[in-house]
Amino acid sequence: MADVIEIDAATGEVVERDFTPEEVAQREADQAAVQAAAEAQADREAIANLNREAAIAHAKTLGFTDAMIAVMYPNLVEV
Protein backbone atom coordinates (compact mmCIF):
# COMPACT_ATOMS: atom_id res chain seq x y z
CA MET A 1 0.00 0.00 0.00
CA ALA A 2 1.30 3.46 -0.87
CA ASP A 3 2.29 5.84 1.90
CA VAL A 4 0.41 8.85 0.59
CA ILE A 5 -3.06 9.20 -0.90
CA GLU A 6 -3.81 12.51 -2.63
CA ILE A 7 -7.27 13.35 -3.90
CA ASP A 8 -8.02 16.23 -6.25
CA ALA A 9 -11.51 17.39 -5.30
CA ALA A 10 -11.81 19.35 -8.56
CA THR A 11 -11.16 16.42 -10.90
CA GLY A 12 -11.72 13.35 -8.73
CA GLU A 13 -8.22 12.09 -9.56
CA VAL A 14 -6.64 9.95 -6.84
CA VAL A 15 -2.87 9.51 -6.68
CA GLU A 16 -1.21 6.94 -4.48
CA ARG A 17 2.51 7.28 -3.99
CA ASP A 18 5.33 6.79 -1.54
CA PHE A 19 6.85 9.50 0.66
CA THR A 20 9.43 11.75 -0.89
CA PRO A 21 12.72 12.04 1.02
CA GLU A 22 11.59 15.46 2.22
CA GLU A 23 8.34 14.03 3.50
CA VAL A 24 10.19 11.24 5.29
CA ALA A 25 12.33 13.83 7.05
CA GLN A 26 9.24 15.86 7.97
CA ARG A 27 7.53 12.76 9.29
CA GLU A 28 10.47 12.01 11.54
CA ALA A 29 10.42 15.59 12.80
CA ASP A 30 6.67 15.30 13.41
CA GLN A 31 7.13 12.14 15.45
CA ALA A 32 9.78 13.82 17.53
CA ALA A 33 7.50 16.81 18.11
CA VAL A 34 4.64 14.55 19.18
CA GLN A 35 6.93 12.72 21.56
CA ALA A 36 8.19 15.99 23.01
CA ALA A 37 4.65 17.28 23.43
CA ALA A 38 3.57 14.05 25.10
CA GLU A 39 6.51 14.20 27.48
CA ALA A 40 5.80 17.83 28.30
CA GLN A 41 2.17 16.99 28.93
CA ALA A 42 3.17 14.08 31.12
CA ASP A 43 5.45 16.38 33.09
CA ARG A 44 2.64 18.87 33.55
CA GLU A 45 0.28 16.15 34.69
CA ALA A 46 2.86 14.79 37.09
CA ILE A 47 3.33 18.22 38.60
CA ALA A 48 -0.43 18.70 38.76
CA ASN A 49 -0.78 15.37 40.60
CA LEU A 50 1.89 16.29 43.07
CA ASN A 51 0.20 19.61 43.71
CA ARG A 52 -3.13 17.87 44.08
CA GLU A 53 -1.81 15.40 46.61
CA ALA A 54 -0.08 18.17 48.52
CA ALA A 55 -3.26 20.22 48.60
CA ILE A 56 -5.33 17.30 49.90
CA ALA A 57 -2.74 16.45 52.53
CA HIS A 58 -2.61 20.08 53.73
CA ALA A 59 -6.40 20.33 53.80
CA LYS A 60 -6.56 17.23 55.98
CA THR A 61 -4.03 18.66 58.41
CA LEU A 62 -6.50 21.48 58.81
CA GLY A 63 -9.21 19.00 59.74
CA PHE A 64 -11.08 18.79 56.42
CA THR A 65 -12.56 15.41 55.50
CA ASP A 66 -12.65 14.00 51.95
CA ALA A 67 -16.34 14.88 51.72
CA MET A 68 -15.69 18.48 52.77
CA ILE A 69 -12.80 18.77 50.31
CA ALA A 70 -15.00 17.35 47.54
CA VAL A 71 -17.63 20.00 48.17
CA MET A 72 -15.12 22.83 48.03
CA TYR A 73 -13.02 21.46 45.20
CA PRO A 74 -14.96 19.09 42.96
CA ASN A 75 -12.76 16.56 41.10
CA LEU A 76 -9.90 17.13 43.54
CA VAL A 77 -10.76 14.06 45.59
CA GLU A 78 -13.08 11.16 44.91
CA VAL A 79 -15.73 10.48 47.50
Next chain:
Amino acid sequence: MGTSSYPGALDNFATTSPTYLADDDTTGRTHSERHDDLEAAVENIEAELGTDPAGASATVKARLDTLDTTVAGKIPATIIDAKGDLIVGTAADTASRLAVGTNGYVLTADSAQSTGVKWAAAATSDPGLVLVAAQSFSAASSVSVNNCFTATYENYRVLLRCSRSTSNVIQYRLRVSGTDSTTNYDLRSAVAAGTNSFTTSALTVQSSGYIQGMSSSDPTWAEMELSSPAIATPTFVSHRASSYVNDISLNLLYHNVSTAYDGITIFPSAGTITGTLRVYGYRNSL
Protein backbone atom coordinates in the same frame (compact mmCIF):
# COMPACT_ATOMS: atom_id res chain seq x y z
CA MET B 1 -56.12 6.51 -78.64
CA GLY B 2 -52.41 6.76 -79.39
CA THR B 3 -49.61 4.87 -77.78
CA SER B 4 -46.90 6.31 -75.50
CA SER B 5 -44.37 4.59 -73.27
CA TYR B 6 -43.99 7.66 -70.96
CA PRO B 7 -43.87 7.96 -67.96
CA GLY B 8 -42.83 4.34 -67.49
CA ALA B 9 -40.25 4.62 -70.23
CA LEU B 10 -39.13 7.09 -72.81
CA ASP B 11 -40.77 7.07 -76.19
CA ASN B 12 -38.67 6.49 -79.30
CA PHE B 13 -40.85 7.45 -82.17
CA ALA B 14 -39.86 6.15 -85.58
CA THR B 15 -38.77 8.59 -88.22
CA THR B 16 -41.06 9.72 -90.99
CA SER B 17 -40.36 10.52 -94.53
CA PRO B 18 -39.06 14.06 -94.80
CA THR B 19 -40.72 14.47 -98.16
CA TYR B 20 -44.16 12.94 -97.79
CA LEU B 21 -45.59 13.70 -94.33
CA ALA B 22 -48.75 11.77 -95.09
CA ASP B 23 -46.82 8.51 -95.58
CA ASP B 24 -46.55 5.82 -92.95
CA ASP B 25 -43.41 5.76 -90.75
CA THR B 26 -40.78 3.13 -91.02
CA THR B 27 -42.65 0.84 -88.63
CA GLY B 28 -45.84 1.06 -90.64
CA ARG B 29 -47.87 3.37 -88.40
CA THR B 30 -49.99 5.75 -90.39
CA HIS B 31 -49.82 9.52 -90.22
CA SER B 32 -52.96 9.76 -88.13
CA GLU B 33 -51.76 7.05 -85.79
CA ARG B 34 -48.54 8.96 -85.24
CA HIS B 35 -50.52 12.07 -84.32
CA ASP B 36 -52.38 10.00 -81.75
CA ASP B 37 -49.10 8.66 -80.37
CA LEU B 38 -47.66 12.15 -79.95
CA GLU B 39 -50.83 13.42 -78.33
CA ALA B 40 -50.75 10.51 -75.89
CA ALA B 41 -47.14 11.26 -75.05
CA VAL B 42 -47.85 14.93 -74.44
CA GLU B 43 -50.85 14.10 -72.25
CA ASN B 44 -48.73 11.67 -70.21
CA ILE B 45 -46.10 14.39 -69.69
CA GLU B 46 -48.75 16.83 -68.54
CA ALA B 47 -50.21 14.28 -66.17
CA GLU B 48 -46.74 13.63 -64.70
CA LEU B 49 -45.96 17.30 -64.15
CA GLY B 50 -49.40 18.30 -63.09
CA THR B 51 -50.79 21.75 -63.58
CA ASP B 52 -48.51 24.74 -62.89
CA PRO B 53 -45.41 22.61 -62.28
CA ALA B 54 -43.21 25.73 -62.20
CA GLY B 55 -45.20 27.09 -59.29
CA ALA B 56 -44.00 30.58 -58.42
CA SER B 57 -40.89 30.12 -60.53
CA ALA B 58 -40.64 31.06 -64.17
CA THR B 59 -39.86 27.52 -65.25
CA VAL B 60 -39.77 24.05 -63.79
CA LYS B 61 -35.97 24.17 -64.03
CA ALA B 62 -35.88 27.43 -62.12
CA ARG B 63 -38.05 25.88 -59.44
CA LEU B 64 -35.80 22.83 -59.18
CA ASP B 65 -32.70 25.05 -58.96
CA THR B 66 -34.29 26.97 -56.09
CA LEU B 67 -35.15 23.71 -54.37
CA ASP B 68 -31.55 22.52 -54.70
CA THR B 69 -30.30 25.68 -53.00
CA THR B 70 -32.86 25.36 -50.21
CA VAL B 71 -32.02 21.71 -49.48
CA ALA B 72 -28.30 22.50 -49.41
CA GLY B 73 -28.92 24.89 -46.48
CA LYS B 74 -30.82 22.37 -44.38
CA ILE B 75 -29.25 20.67 -41.33
CA PRO B 76 -28.41 17.05 -42.20
CA ALA B 77 -29.23 14.20 -39.86
CA THR B 78 -25.56 13.22 -39.94
CA ILE B 79 -24.77 16.13 -37.60
CA ILE B 80 -26.07 13.91 -34.78
CA ASP B 81 -23.49 11.35 -33.56
CA ALA B 82 -25.13 9.84 -30.50
CA LYS B 83 -28.27 9.66 -28.43
CA GLY B 84 -28.84 12.86 -26.50
CA ASP B 85 -26.83 15.11 -28.85
CA LEU B 86 -28.29 18.59 -29.36
CA ILE B 87 -28.17 20.87 -32.38
CA VAL B 88 -27.19 24.38 -31.29
CA GLY B 89 -26.38 27.62 -33.04
CA THR B 90 -22.82 28.90 -32.95
CA ALA B 91 -23.52 32.00 -35.02
CA ALA B 92 -26.14 33.42 -37.35
CA ASP B 93 -27.26 30.76 -39.83
CA THR B 94 -24.67 28.34 -38.37
CA ALA B 95 -25.44 25.07 -36.58
CA SER B 96 -23.22 22.73 -34.61
CA ARG B 97 -23.49 19.69 -32.38
CA LEU B 98 -23.45 19.76 -28.57
CA ALA B 99 -22.65 16.32 -27.22
CA VAL B 100 -24.95 14.82 -24.63
CA GLY B 101 -24.12 15.87 -21.06
CA THR B 102 -23.39 13.97 -17.85
CA ASN B 103 -26.37 12.22 -16.28
CA GLY B 104 -28.25 14.63 -14.02
CA TYR B 105 -26.76 17.75 -15.58
CA VAL B 106 -28.95 20.52 -17.01
CA LEU B 107 -28.48 22.77 -20.02
CA THR B 108 -27.09 26.12 -18.86
CA ALA B 109 -26.50 29.31 -20.80
CA ASP B 110 -22.81 30.29 -20.96
CA SER B 111 -21.63 32.98 -23.33
CA ALA B 112 -18.06 31.82 -22.88
CA GLN B 113 -18.84 28.65 -24.78
CA SER B 114 -18.73 28.61 -28.60
CA THR B 115 -22.18 27.07 -28.53
CA GLY B 116 -23.52 29.57 -26.01
CA VAL B 117 -24.64 26.76 -23.70
CA LYS B 118 -23.11 24.00 -21.65
CA TRP B 119 -24.11 21.09 -19.48
CA ALA B 120 -23.72 21.79 -15.74
CA ALA B 121 -24.90 20.53 -12.38
CA ALA B 122 -28.24 21.95 -11.41
CA ALA B 123 -28.01 25.00 -9.18
CA THR B 124 -29.93 25.18 -5.96
CA SER B 125 -30.62 27.93 -3.58
CA ASP B 126 -31.11 25.73 -0.50
CA PRO B 127 -28.71 26.56 2.32
CA GLY B 128 -26.79 23.77 4.00
CA LEU B 129 -23.79 21.55 3.74
CA VAL B 130 -22.55 20.58 0.30
CA LEU B 131 -20.31 17.57 -0.11
CA VAL B 132 -17.13 18.75 -1.78
CA ALA B 133 -14.95 15.65 -1.49
CA ALA B 134 -15.18 12.15 -0.06
CA GLN B 135 -12.47 9.53 -0.01
CA SER B 136 -12.02 6.18 1.60
CA PHE B 137 -8.49 5.07 2.34
CA SER B 138 -6.76 1.99 3.64
CA ALA B 139 -3.44 1.72 5.50
CA ALA B 140 -2.42 5.26 4.58
CA SER B 141 0.38 7.17 6.25
CA SER B 142 -0.96 10.43 4.88
CA VAL B 143 -4.24 11.48 3.24
CA SER B 144 -4.40 14.79 1.36
CA VAL B 145 -7.36 16.42 -0.32
CA ASN B 146 -6.42 19.16 -2.78
CA ASN B 147 -8.66 21.84 -4.27
CA CYS B 148 -11.43 21.24 -1.74
CA PHE B 149 -11.30 24.76 -0.27
CA THR B 150 -12.32 27.40 -2.78
CA ALA B 151 -14.01 30.78 -2.92
CA THR B 152 -17.29 28.94 -3.46
CA TYR B 153 -17.77 28.59 0.28
CA GLU B 154 -16.46 30.63 3.18
CA ASN B 155 -16.54 27.93 5.85
CA TYR B 156 -16.04 24.17 5.75
CA ARG B 157 -16.63 21.04 7.78
CA VAL B 158 -14.34 18.01 7.67
CA LEU B 159 -15.47 14.64 8.98
CA LEU B 160 -12.99 11.87 9.69
CA ARG B 161 -13.62 8.35 10.81
CA CYS B 162 -10.73 5.94 10.91
CA SER B 163 -9.05 3.05 12.65
CA ARG B 164 -5.36 3.02 13.45
CA SER B 165 -2.67 0.41 12.93
CA THR B 166 -0.86 1.38 16.14
CA SER B 167 -0.96 3.85 18.97
CA ASN B 168 -0.55 7.30 17.47
CA VAL B 169 -1.75 10.89 17.43
CA ILE B 170 -3.75 12.02 14.41
CA GLN B 171 -2.55 15.35 13.07
CA TYR B 172 -3.44 17.67 10.22
CA ARG B 173 -2.02 20.48 8.13
CA LEU B 174 -3.51 22.99 5.76
CA ARG B 175 -2.04 23.05 2.28
CA VAL B 176 -1.96 25.02 -0.92
CA SER B 177 -0.89 23.89 -4.38
CA GLY B 178 0.01 20.48 -3.03
CA THR B 179 2.34 21.74 -0.28
CA ASP B 180 1.57 21.53 3.44
CA SER B 181 2.10 24.47 5.76
CA THR B 182 4.36 23.27 8.56
CA THR B 183 4.45 26.30 10.87
CA ASN B 184 2.42 28.49 13.19
CA TYR B 185 -0.28 26.15 14.43
CA ASP B 186 -1.36 27.40 17.87
CA LEU B 187 -3.53 24.87 19.67
CA ARG B 188 -5.65 24.95 22.81
CA SER B 189 -7.11 21.61 23.81
CA ALA B 190 -9.13 19.96 26.52
CA VAL B 191 -8.78 16.19 26.75
CA ALA B 192 -10.64 13.71 28.89
CA ALA B 193 -8.70 10.46 28.75
CA GLY B 194 -10.88 7.84 30.35
CA THR B 195 -11.87 10.16 33.19
CA ASN B 196 -14.65 12.60 33.98
CA SER B 197 -12.34 15.59 34.03
CA PHE B 198 -10.59 17.46 31.28
CA THR B 199 -6.91 18.20 31.12
CA THR B 200 -6.14 21.37 29.26
CA SER B 201 -3.03 22.22 27.33
CA ALA B 202 -1.67 24.90 25.07
CA LEU B 203 0.76 24.35 22.23
CA THR B 204 2.08 27.23 20.20
CA VAL B 205 3.95 27.54 16.94
CA GLN B 206 3.51 23.86 16.21
CA SER B 207 4.23 22.26 12.86
CA SER B 208 0.71 20.83 12.68
CA GLY B 209 -2.64 20.70 14.35
CA TYR B 210 -3.69 17.77 16.53
CA ILE B 211 -7.07 16.23 15.83
CA GLN B 212 -6.78 14.09 18.91
CA GLY B 213 -4.24 15.00 21.50
CA MET B 214 -3.95 11.62 23.18
CA SER B 215 -1.96 8.80 21.69
CA SER B 216 -4.28 5.89 21.13
CA SER B 217 -4.78 2.89 18.91
CA ASP B 218 -8.56 3.07 19.13
CA PRO B 219 -10.76 4.09 16.19
CA THR B 220 -11.38 7.82 15.94
CA TRP B 221 -14.27 10.05 14.97
CA ALA B 222 -13.54 13.73 14.42
CA GLU B 223 -15.52 16.80 13.33
CA MET B 224 -13.57 19.85 12.23
CA GLU B 225 -14.97 23.30 11.47
CA LEU B 226 -12.71 25.54 9.42
CA SER B 227 -13.31 29.27 9.20
CA SER B 228 -12.31 30.85 5.88
CA PRO B 229 -9.45 28.51 4.92
CA ALA B 230 -9.55 29.72 1.30
CA ILE B 231 -9.13 33.38 2.23
CA ALA B 232 -5.67 34.89 2.75
CA THR B 233 -6.18 35.48 6.45
CA PRO B 234 -5.32 33.36 9.53
CA THR B 235 -7.50 30.28 9.74
CA PHE B 236 -9.48 29.22 12.79
CA VAL B 237 -10.27 25.56 13.29
CA SER B 238 -12.40 24.03 16.00
CA HIS B 239 -12.71 20.30 16.30
CA ARG B 240 -14.12 17.60 18.45
CA ALA B 241 -12.72 14.12 18.42
CA SER B 242 -13.47 10.92 20.21
CA SER B 243 -11.81 7.55 20.19
CA TYR B 244 -13.62 4.30 20.66
CA VAL B 245 -13.48 4.06 24.40
CA ASN B 246 -11.51 6.56 26.31
CA ASP B 247 -10.59 9.87 24.79
CA ILE B 248 -12.60 12.99 24.12
CA SER B 249 -10.77 15.98 22.70
CA LEU B 250 -12.06 19.52 22.30
CA ASN B 251 -9.68 21.72 20.38
CA LEU B 252 -9.34 25.23 19.09
CA LEU B 253 -6.61 26.03 16.62
CA TYR B 254 -5.37 29.32 15.28
CA HIS B 255 -3.17 29.01 12.22
CA ASN B 256 -1.40 32.33 12.20
CA VAL B 257 -0.50 32.42 8.50
CA SER B 258 -2.33 34.67 6.04
CA THR B 259 -2.52 32.21 3.20
CA ALA B 260 -5.44 31.10 1.06
CA TYR B 261 -5.39 27.35 1.44
CA ASP B 262 -7.00 24.91 -0.98
CA GLY B 263 -6.57 21.60 0.82
CA ILE B 264 -5.88 19.64 3.96
CA THR B 265 -3.65 16.71 4.95
CA ILE B 266 -4.56 14.21 7.66
CA PHE B 267 -1.78 11.99 8.96
CA PRO B 268 -0.96 9.80 11.96
CA SER B 269 2.19 10.37 13.96
CA ALA B 270 3.02 6.69 13.55
CA GLY B 271 1.70 3.72 11.64
CA THR B 272 -1.26 4.06 9.29
CA ILE B 273 -4.94 4.90 9.32
CA THR B 274 -7.88 3.32 7.51
CA GLY B 275 -11.23 5.00 7.08
CA THR B 276 -13.16 7.78 5.34
CA LEU B 277 -12.61 11.49 5.01
CA ARG B 278 -15.38 13.88 3.88
CA VAL B 279 -15.19 17.62 3.22
CA TYR B 280 -18.31 19.78 3.15
CA GLY B 281 -18.79 23.44 2.28
CA TYR B 282 -21.34 25.60 4.09
CA ARG B 283 -23.65 27.03 1.44
CA ASN B 284 -25.47 30.17 2.46
CA SER B 285 -28.96 30.81 1.14
CA LEU B 286 -29.25 33.04 -1.90
